[in-house]
Amino acid sequence: MFGQGLLKGLAITWKELFTRKVTVQYPEEKVPLPERYHGRFELDVDKCIACGLCANACPNKVIQITKEKVGKKQYLTKYVMRIEYCLFCGLCVESCNKDALKFSHVINMNQFFRDKVRLVLVDRPAPEALPEEEPAEAAAERPAGARAKTAKAEVAAGKAPGEEG
Amino acid sequence: MKTQTYVLNMGPQHPSTHGVFRIILELDGEVVVKATSVPGYLHRGIEKLAEARTYTQVIPYTDRMDYLASMLMNWGYVAAVEKLMGVEVPERAEYIRVIVGELSRIASHLVAVGTYSVDIGGFTGFLYCFRDRERVLDLLEMVSGSRMTFSYFRIGGVADDLPPEFFPPLQKFLKDLPSLCDEYDGLITGNEIFQARTKYVGIITPEMGINYSLSGPVLRGSGIPYDLRKVRPYGVYDRFDFEVPVGKNGDCFDRFVCRIKEIRQSARIIQQAVEGLPEGPIMAKIPKVIKPPAGEAYAEIESSKGILGCYVVSDGSPKPYRVHFRRPSFINLGYLDELLVGWKIADVIAILGSLDIVLGEVDC
Ligand code: SF4
Ligand code: SF4
Numbered sequence: 001m002f003g004q005g006l007l008k009g010l011a012i013t014w015k016e017l018f019t020r021k022v023t024v025q026y027p028e029e030k031v032p033l034p035e036r037y038h039g040r041f042e043l044d045v046d047k048c049i050a051c052g053l054c055a056n057a058c059p060n061k062v063i064q065i066t067k068e069k070v071g072k073k074q075y076l077t078k079y080v081m082r083i084e085y086c087l088f089c090g091l092c093v094e095s096c097n098k099d100a101l102k103f104s105h106v107i108n109m110n111q112f113f114r115d116k117v118r119l120v121l122v123d124r125p126a127p128e129a130l131p132e133e134e135p136a137e138a139a140a141e142r143p144a145g146a147r148a149k150t151a152k153a154e155v156a157a158g159k160a161p162g163e164e165g
Numbered sequence: 166m167k168t169q170t171y172v173l174n175m176g177p178q179h180p181s182t183h184g185v186f187r188i189i190l191e192l193d194g195e196v197v198v199k200a201t202s203v204p205g206y207l208h209r210g211i212e213k214l215a216e217a218r219t220y221t222q223v224i225p226y227t228d229r230m231d232y233l234a235s236m237l238m239n240w241g242y243v244a245a246v247e248k249l250m251g252v253e254v255p256e257r258a259e260y261i262r263v264i265v266g267e268l269s270r271i272a273s274h275l276v277a278v279g280t281y282s283v284d285i286g287g288f289t290g291f292l293y294c295f296r297d298r299e300r301v302l303d304l305l306e307m308v309s310g311s312r313m314t315f316s317y318f319r320i321g322g323v324a325d326d327l328p329p330e331f332f333p334p335l336q337k338f339l340k341d342l343p344s345l346c347d348e349y350d351g352l353i354t355g356n357e358i359f360q361a362r363t364k365y366v367g368i369i370t371p372e373m374g375i376n377y378s379l380s381g382p383v384l385r386g387s388g389i390p391y392d393l394r395k396v397r398p399y400g401v402y403d404r405f406d407f408e409v410p411v412g413k414n415g416d417c418f419d420r421f422v423c424r425i426k427e428i429r430q431s432a433r434i435i436q437q438a439v440e441g442l443p444e445g446p447i448m449a450k451i452p453k454v455i456k457p458p459a460g461e462a463y464a465e466i467e468s469s470k471g472i473l474g475c476y477v478v479s480d481g482s483p484k485p486y487r488v489h490f491r492r493p494s495f496i497n498l499g500y501l502d503e504l505l506v507g508w509k510i511a512d513v514i515a516i517l518g519s520l521d522i523v524l525g526e527v528d529c
Contacts, residue, residue: 005355036310059222089225
């Protein structure tokens with residue numbers, strides 16, 4: 001009979017009317033993100049040895065690292081990601097041997113101005129010298145880490161220093 | 166009365182071209198007398214970009230070809246490089262590739278089925294397909310961390326193992342999938358209006374299909390059971406039991422129905438792959454800096470749109486000398502100009518939609 005197919009389709013849509021809805025009211029309700037989600041990057045400054053492997057792995061030259069030699073060690077002074085060119089492929093995270101660079105679950109990276117898009121993960125002056133004797137090293141490292149963390153927090157709040165342009 | 170033909174531009178900005186694609190239609194009243202397709206609006210030069218990247222760095226760019234089935238695009242490329250290097254991919258990696266690849270195929274076919282329904286004028290079918298595609302994307306997101314551009318394959322294996330939380334939703338999805346396909350069949354395939362619009366429209370004869378080197382559901386819709394997974398199995402496809410659905414008439418309807426049937430078959434393959442998933446490493450022993458010996462290799466896989474070929478030339482340096490992709494959407498589109506002639510303007514949309522092109526792949 002002509003029209004049977006139409007009726008069958010109608011029956012399916014009627015049935016759907018009584019099933020649980022699959023959408024959520026987005027800004028209020030959020031679907032949990034999976035463990036491996038590729039969100040914004042975060043850098044554990046204490047672990048990073050400024051080796052530059054991540055920058056080399058990147059297909060789009062997103063990562064710019066500036067380091068200075070302090071004493072015998074390389075000291076990371078700047079870690080800037082030109083995130084507007086990032087493909088979120090994860091090759092950089094994969095290449096990091098020190099587990100310093102990671103993806104976070106932050107998905108909101110929108111900015112109103114282009115110069116704010118750039119993600120500055122570390123921006124700090126190099127110290128005169130790294131006090132290398134005794135366990136004081138760890139103590140000296142901490143303020144630097146803390147400072148970077150505030151820098152990170154600033155980025156999160158959307159008022160990152162955008163001098164890179 | 167003297168009449169004359171007129172020229173109508175369809176696209177480049179037109180929702181039914183599924184991207185930025187232009188067809189210059191010369192019409193006699195409502196009937197197409199000449200069609201000229203103009204691709205190229207989405208050209209990004211991926212093949213050229215690849216020459217300035219290392220072998221691994223090319224992988225994210227392949228995602229951007231057929232972004233609806235990125236896993237399969239990854240696969241085509243890594244298969245060629247592996248062939249060039251003579252790498253043996255570990256079993257577990259091969260099985261994982263089959264699982265994620267077939268999931269990607271399902272996602273791609275769901276888009277094809279859903280958007281075809283919209284093209285013909287049925288918006289409801291579209292929503293049902295996208296509702297279920299979301300579940301596939303969630304699964305793939307768990308595995309790779311991304312929803313569309315996965316970059317999950319690596320030369321010699323895959324980036325990461327399947328997470329344990331991946332399996333329960335996968336099993337549930339596979340269990341639901343046959344009834345979901347029944348829903349699409351009930352909503353779209355069985356609909357008389359849909360059938361009236363698509364049956365005996367845009368017929369591709371088997372000879373023409375072969376002559377124009379068509380592949381994928383577009384060729385199989387014409388009744389030729391040519392599926393690389395069956396006729397020339399790569400990876401571990403020879404271990405799975407599945408059928409290659411074919412059409413009879415080679416019209417838009419058959420091409421459409423083939424895709425739904427393929428979704429069912431993909432589900433069967435995934436089920437078998439999950440059951441047979443062996444333990445072991447997921448990456449072959451690959452040097453940190455990939456430098457294939459000078460030479461060339463060509464590998465083909467069956468993507469959701471057809472045969473994806475990748476040709477890689479190496480000069481022994483860490484960067485490919487030349488990469489070329491045989492993109493099935495592009496080749497399938499080659500027959501469009503001839504196919505459209507003689508059909509009404511409304512059928513143009515039906516025919517173009519049934520070829521299931523994706524412009525990221527056409528223009529590369
Ligand atoms: S995710 Fe990819 S594109 Fe982005 S910084 Fe890392 S390597 Fe570069
Ligand atoms: S983030 Fe990792 S790879 Fe990048 S410089 Fe630091 S230690 Fe090296």
